[in-house]
Amino acid sequence: MEPPGAASLDEAGRRRRVRRSAILFALVAAAFYVGFIAMMLVRGSK
Amino acid sequence: MAEHQAHAAAHATEDHKPHGWRRWVYATNHKDIGTMYLVFACTMFFIGGGAAMLIRLELFKPGLQFFDPQFFNSLTTMHALIMIFGAIMPAWTGLANWMIPMQVGAPDMALPRLNNFSFWILPFAFTLLISSFFVPGGAPAGGWTMYPPLVLQTGSSFPMLIFSVHLMGASSILGAINVVVTIMNMRAPGMTLLRMPLFVWTWLITAYLLIAVMPVLAGAVTMLLTDHFFGTTFFTAAGGGDPVMFQHIFWFFGHPEVYILILPAFGIVSEIIPTFSRKPLFGYEAMVYAVASIAFLSFIVWAHHMFTVGMPLAAQLFFMLSTMLIAIPTGVKVFNWTATMWRGSLSFEPPMLFALAFLFLFTIGGFSGLMLAMVPADYQYQDTYFVVAHFHYVLVPGAIFGIIAGVYYWLPKWTGRMYDMKLATWHFWLSTIFVNVLFFPQHFLGLAGMPRRIPDYAVQFTDWNEVSSIGGFAFGLSQLLFPYIIIKCIRSGAPIGNRAWEGAHGLEWELPSPPPYHSWTTPPSDAVIARGAAH
Numbered sequence: 001m002e003p004p005g006a007a008s009l010d011e012a013g014r015r016r017r018v019r020r021s022a023i024l025f026a027l028v029a030a031a032f033y034v035g036f037i038a039m040m041l042v043r044g045s046k
Numbered sequence: 047m048a049e050h051q052a053h054a055a056a057h058a059t060e061d062h063k064p065h066g067w068r069r070w071v072y073a074t075n076h077k078d079i080g081t082m083y084l085v086f087a088c089t090m091f092f093i094g095g096g097a098a099m100l101i102r103l104e105l106f107k108p109g110l111q112f113f114d115p116q117f118f119n120s121l122t123t124m125h126a127l128i129m130i131f132g133a134i135m136p137a138w139t140g141l142a143n144w145m146i147p148m149q150v151g152a153p154d155m156a157l158p159r160l161n162n163f164s165f166w167i168l169p170f171a172f173t174l175l176i177s178s179f180f181v182p183g184g185a186p187a188g189g190w191t192m193y194p195p196l197v198l199q200t201g202s203s204f205p206m207l208i209f210s211v212h213l214m215g216a217s218s219i220l221g222a223i224n225v226v227v228t229i230m231n232m233r234a235p236g237m238t239l240l241r242m243p244l245f246v247w248t249w250l251i252t253a254y255l256l257i258a259v260m261p262v263l264a265g266a267v268t269m270l271l272t273d274h275f276f277g278t279t280f281f282t283a284a285g286g287g288d289p290v291m292f293q294h295i296f297w298f299f300g301h302p303e304v305y306i307l308i309l310p311a312f313g314i315v316s317e318i319i320p321t322f323s324r325k326p327l328f329g330y331e332a333m334v335y336a337v338a339s340i341a342f343l344s345f346i347v348w349a350h351h352m353f354t355v356g357m358p359l360a361a362q363l364f365f366m367l368s369t370m371l372i373a374i375p376t377g378v379k380v381f382n383w384t385a386t387m388w389r390g391s392l393s394f395e396p397p398m399l400f401a402l403a404f405l406f407l408f409t410i411g412g413f414s415g416l417m418l419a420m421v422p423a424d425y426q427y428q429d430t431y432f433v434v435a436h437f438h439y440v441l442v443p444g445a446i447f448g449i450i451a452g453v454y455y456w457l458p459k460w461t462g463r464m465y466d467m468k469l470a471t472w473h474f475w476l477s478t479i480f481v482n483v484l485f486f487p488q489h490f491l492g493l494a495g496m497p498r499r500i501p502d503y504a505v506q507f508t509d510w511n512e513v514s515s516i517g518g519f520a521f522g523l524s525q526l527l528f529p530y531i532i533i534k535c536i537r538s539g540a541p542i543g544n545r546a547w548e549g550a551h552g553l554e555w556e557l558p559s560p561p562p563y564h565s566w567t568t569p570p571s572d573a574v575i576a577r578g579a580a581h
Contacts, residue, residue, distance in 0.1 A: 018156045018231045025223045025257050033261035033268075036295060040269060040280050044287065 063563050071166075074158035075563060076143045077460075079165050083140030084453070086168055088529060090132030091446075093176070095522050097125035102484075102518035105511050108503050118501035119187035120179070126190035130307065131214040132172050134441070137449045138310045139164075139221045142249050145456065146225060148554040148561060149243050151234025151570045156227040164220035171213035178203035189499065191296055192267065194281040194289050198274050208271045215260040222256035225249055234553075234569035240331065241579040243552050245452075247334050248313030251341045255302045255309075258345075263299040266292060290355050297348035305344045307441060308408075309337060311448025312379060315401045317552070318455050319383050322398035323390030324549040329382040336375035336382075343372045353421050354428045362421045369419035376412055380405065395547070396470035400451035403443055403478045411439030414489065429499075432492025438485045443478070450477075450528065457532065458546035462560040463539025469531050476524035483517025553578045 064072065073079050101121050104113050113121070143161065147154055155161050178185040183201015186192075192207070200207065229242070229250050242250075269280040270292070279285025281292040312333075320327045327333065349357060349365040383405055392398070414436040418424050427433060450473075458464050487510035492498075496507045503511065545555045556574055557565060570578075 014231055018227050021227050021230060022157060022160070022223050025226055026219075029219050029223075029257050029261045031261075032258060033265045036262050036265035037269060040291070040295075043291075044280065 073162055073165075074154075076147050076155045076158070076161065076565070077561070077563070079155075079158075079161050080140045080143030080145075082165055083136045083143060083168075086165075087133050087137035087140060087449075090128050090136065090172065091525070094125050094128035094133055095525065097121045097128065099519065099522050101125060102515040104501050105503070106515040107512075108505050108508055110502055113501060115501050116184060116187055119189075119499065120185040122499055123186050123189055124176070124179075127175060127186075127211075128172070129441075130190065130303070131211075131218075132168070134307050134445050134449070135214075135218060136168060138249070138252070138307075139218075139225075141245075141310065141314075141449070141452050141456075142221075142225055144460065145554060146228055146246055146249060147232070148557060148565045149246050149552055150229060150232060151237050151553050151566045151575065152228060152232035153564050153567050155224050156232050157224045160220055161224050164217045164224065167213050167217040167220075171210045171217065174206050174213070175210040178206040181206070191293075191300070192270065193296070194270060194273065194292050195283075197270065198282070204274060205271070208267050211267050212264055215264045218256050219260050222253035222260075225253040226257070229253075234566065234575060236570075236572040236575045237553075240334070241575060243313070243579075244316035244327065244330070244333055244337075245310065245313035248309045248316075248337050251337050252306050252309045255306050255341055255344065259299040259302045259306075262295060263303075266295045266299065290352075293352045293355060294349065297351045298345075300351065301348045302341070302344040304437075304440070305340060307445045308448070309341070311404065311408075311445050311451075312337060314448050314452040314455070315383060315404055316379075318397045318401040318451055319386050319405075321455075321547050321549040321551070322393050322395060322401075323387045324392075325386055325390040327382070328385035328388075329378070332378055333382055336378040339375040340372060343368060343375070347372065350419055350424070353424045366419055366421050370416060373412070373416055380409060391549075395454075396467060396474055397451045397455035397547075399471065399474040399478075400447045400454060403474070404447045404451065407439055407443030407447070407478075407481070411436055411441075411444055414439065427492060429497055430492035431488040431496045431498055434498050435485050435488035435492060438488070442485065443481050447477070453528075453532070455547075456554070457535060458539075458542050459554055459557075459559050459561065461536050461539060462541055462558075463535050464542050464546065465531050465535035465539055469527060469534075473524065473527040473531060476527070477521060480517045480521035480524060484514055484521050485517070487511075487514045487517075551578055 063069065063075075069078060070082060073082065100113070101118070104111055104118055104121075143155065146152075176185075181202040183203060186197070186200050186203050186207040188197035188200055192211075197204070197207075229246060233242070269278070272278040273280050273282055273287070279287035281287045281289045283289060316327055316333055347365055347369045349361060350369045353362060353365070394402075414432065418427055418433065418436055454465070454470055491507055491510050491514070494507065496503055496511075542559055544557065544559055546559065553566075553570055553575065554561070556570060556578060
């Protein structure tokens, strides 16, 4: 039998995972954006 | 106490559905947002299609008939941008919104407010882009590839183009993050990765592609913007920049983009063929690995779009061979779809008809792609109508037919009503006949040397251009049937049960038709999931 509040704890954990993974993927996207511009800047300065 | 219980009971049955304009403007429900994406995509399909009709009208005869060359180039550029970013991609996101939560046993998408935001960016992006027709200098005319230095000569519409591309990219990235996060975190207990329907798998892989490559496009157009307005010379040869580098960066985005447009269609066809063959999908795991392989290979083939810029022999060989490698996982998929039908109990309802047309006609686009992958042959085909024929075979009877097949497959689930099968079958036959009349002659034109992106041509190309234009007008007109069939279905279709198609498997068919406003408020049981995952 589940302890009282287990479902809400589970839900809180899921919300945390959702938030973390969304931030992670947003950072990955930002890194691709900045990375390609930085690559061109480095290439141009050589 | 009794009052509290009565209040709770009332809440348990009601759906908290907002009404009026608030339901749409403030929408956080995955079905409402999915509907908005699909309506938006349909609108853009007809606007982009209108541009295509004007292009075919101009090309009906040699000589300049109706438009000046600058406006013609604007039409080709805007047709591509609207169809790719306004019609096909939002249509897939709409289908993902509608189906993914229902298929993985979730109540909604993981990030509903972000979902609302990523949709509402789009109308602003495309209003901005389309309104560029009315600014001095007209709409962008340098092609959807936006190659410098040509695109840097664009008039007042240049910043509108760049800003709208940024907005489209932001919308796609946010939508993709939502899809990945939903699939990874919101699956019902028991819905393991290898129990997921192929549509969910293909969208998961598509979403990873989007997150990786849309920022690259955004970076490229940001650099175009600074070259134009802030004196940088990323791509300006006079200042030490390299215009060819733009092509490398653009196609590092652009080739995975092709798979972003087509992979969800693979998923839909993989759902439809088993249903109407009344057999499990042949080689489910091989299909998943094939899609993942295609996605991986899509990152290492980009330079096949630009063989003629001149590159070292080793690079040409690498990009030629890596491109040809894609035929292997694609062949696995075509084989598995065919093997699924082998000795199946086939029936040919509209979704199956469109899926079969996809199978044959997308394969033609694949074969012409192999021809284009060969470096010496590509030197002949580059920038001819053969390329136009190739990518339209991939995108029209490929991606668009995939979307239409998906809508005809799930429309009874969404509305709780069956559409007019006879009209939908007419829609299929008209589309399939005229899409070939439209695009097949363009192979001949290209092989005979007709260049793309020109409003005028030599007289020897007249006959096939006339045939192609007639096919184009007929194909365009026949698409008007599609919204008519959908509206008729919503208004007066015959009610259906949970399972619209007797051979259908998957969690969405366990829900009532139409499904409740919040899909799986209680996760489905393992037995229900196992029954749905019939592969």
